[in-house]
Each structure stands twice: as structure tokens, then as C-alpha cells.
Amino acid sequence: MTAREGRLGVGVIGAGRVGPVLAAALAGAGHALTAITRGSDPDRVEGMLPGLPMLDAVEVARRSELVVIAVPHGELPGLVAGLAALEAWRPGQLVLHTDPAHGLAALEPAASRGAIPIAVHPAIAFTGTSMDLRALRDAHAGVAAPGPFLPIAQALAVEIGCEPVVIADAQRAAYAEAIATATSFSRSIVRQATALLADAGVDAPGSFLSALVHSTVEHALADANPASEVDALPAASLDD
Template sequence: MSEPQRRDGRLGVGIIGAGRVGPVLGAALAGAGHALTGITSGSDDERVSAVLPGVPVLDAVEVVRRSELVVIAVPHEQLPGLVAGIAEVGGWQLGQLVLHTDPAHGIDVLRPAAERGAIPLAVHPAITFTGTSIDLRQLQAGYAAVTAPAAVLPIAQALAVEIGCEPVVIAEADRAAYADAIETVTAFSRSIIAQSTTRLRAIGVENAGGYLSALVQSSVEDALRRASDPPPLV
């Protein structure tokens, strides 16, 4: 597979998905010097325009047509059909980079694009997105799970770095286990905090979230430090 043409090392980047993830990644890539070609419409175009002022709102096929790198940030259940649908209308281009952000999928879900000569990449930034510029700071402290064919793995890793993350390679066969780990930690954290704040409110603590903030952050940081410690020698 050939690499897409570059303008002074920069790419024309299109975003499919105007939820919390796509616009932020577009802003991060624009900050790294890439040119944004367009983004699809979403449920909150006002928020998107605040994050990506002046970026054209286009349909998905037009975004693909204009872009050297297409970032797909759509819900898990929509991804396979979207990729296949664009392939059916001849949207994907030879040498075009196609990157999705779903934690559970590797590159196999991008097969319809790859069969038409596109270069498949899977990059999942491991943060909880708010959909605002606040996320750009979180990306700078985060990691990203990267899956790609061996020949183009450095491209996927470089793009992860450009959005601010440290890349960690995850094998295609391990993406399901990776997604399960991510879902476990996010769902469990939300559930426990919801339970605790409900109990505090019940005994009259009005700002339960604020009350727990420092405790939760310090507890999580301590747990992460312990998890990062080398295992004891037997």
C-alpha cells in the first residue's frame, strides 16, 4: 500500500463523527499542523463549531473524498456499517489513511476500506472525553491503544503522539480484552461514585461530588502507583 501524498509533511484530515471524540481529535491534529477538510454534522453543532471554528460541515462521503486522513469516531455499533457503506459507493481512496477510535475493534473492521487500497489504523485514546477543549490537556497525559499492519504501525504511533498520547501497541487478537478492561474501569468508577454520592446526599451532604473529589483522586492515584510497582520477587 502506498502512503498518501503529503503537503510539507502535513495531511488533509476529515472527521466522521461529531460527538465528544471526533471534534477534539480534529483540534489536536490541527494543533499539530494538519489541515482540517471537514466534519460530519452531529447533535450539537454549536459545541463542535466552538471546538473547530470554520471547519466545513459535510456528509461522510464528501469528507472522505476531500481527505488524506479520515478519522472515524462513531458509536461502536455504527462503525462496521459506516465503513462498508462508504466502500459500496466507492468512497475510500488508494493510499488514504483511515483511522477509527473504537476500543473494541482493531483493523479488521476497516477491511472494506483496506480492500480498496486505504491504510487501516486503530487508535483509541484512553481518556474519558467531554467533547470540549478541556480534553486536549487530558490527552497530553494519556495513552493510546494502537493497532495497525506492521508496515504502517509507525504511522499509527506517530498520529497517536501528534494528538498528545503515548502509543501502546495492542495486537488485533487482544482488542476485545483491551476493550473489556477499559469498560470495566470506567463503568465501575462511575457506579461506585454514584453510590457514594447518593449516600452522602441522604445524610445531608449537599455537595457530595465536591466532598469526594480529593479523596477519589488521591485513592485512584495511590491505586495506580501500586499497580505500576514491579511485582515482588518470589
């Protein structure tokens, strides 16, 4: 069975910025939400997912055919192992994590109980709001799954709006480093530049830099992708 052949009962463990957004995206694709764990801001979760039961992680896992785990990096292995010890995983259940740095090994305790391990990392900076649903439609997602189940991982990435790119476990460290470099370096450079502009007496330095930073990043991305549409345009069009 692939994700497109039937609707799944989806539970989410992790109610920070990522989990509720992916729940909303999967609901928009026609899946039925079962429950989500409680987070630090239940009002925000209720605003995005009105009426969805907030339960503990064991109950979320036991009620769901697809369990999306969106928790901090350091919590993932222990959470999966702990739920395995409580017999929360079952054969045929889909267990999906969203961490860029963990591959399928983090889900081994669930896989040992017969669950199907999947990794889907949407490559966006989540805000935890409905704006992320639009951002997902322009994003790629790093995906992984055991060979026979890779089409399911790819289909789920497509259903949340992303273009899937397969990342093997052997490539996971390089992938995670690339994601961390792009996000942390970008933030630190912008902060440094806005601080310098503020020292120079520029009001609203963030607004001042907005067009410059966006255009610079777009040019850098075009340079990194020589097959892009921009490079394919005739020279005359670029001069217009």
C-alpha cells in the same frame, strides 16, 4: 511516508465528543482540516472548529488523505462498508477509527479498496470540550495498524498528545473490557457513594469525595505500576 514527514488533509466522520477534539488536536499538530460531518450540536463543533465545512460522510472521505472515524461502536462496521460500496475509499488513504473494542477487521472494506487501516483509541473520558486537549497530553492511546504502517499509527497518537501502546487484534477484547471496567465501574461507585452521603445529610457530596477518590485512585494506580516514580522514592521522602 510517515505522519511526521508531511502534513495531511484530515476529515472527521463523527461530530460527537471525540471527533471534534481529535480534529482540533491534529490541527494543532499542523495538519490541514478538510471537513467534518454534522452532529447533534453544530454550534459546539463550530466553537471548536470555526469555519470548518460540515459535509456528508461520503464527501468527507473523498476530500481527505486521513479520515478519522469517531462514531458509536455499533455504527462503525456498517459505515465503513457503506462508504466502500459508494467508492469513497481510495488506495493510500489513511482510515483511522477510535473505538476501543474494534480492531482492524472493522476497516477491512476500506483496506480492500487500498486504504491503510489504523486504530487509535485515546484512553480518556471525553467531554467534547477543549479541556480534552489537555487531558490527551497525559494519556496513553491503544494503537494498531498493519506492520509496515504501525509507525504511522504511533506517530499520529503522539501528535494528538498521547503515549502509544500497541494493541494487537487478538488482545482487543481484553483491552476493551479493561477500558469499560475502568470507566463504568468508576462512575457507578462514585454515584453510589455520593448518593449514600446525600442520604447522610452531606451537602455537595461530590466535592466532599473529590480528594478521597482522587488520592485513592492515584494509590491504586501506583500499586499497579511498581516501577512508578512514587515507588522509586526513598522511604524518608514518602514520610515527609
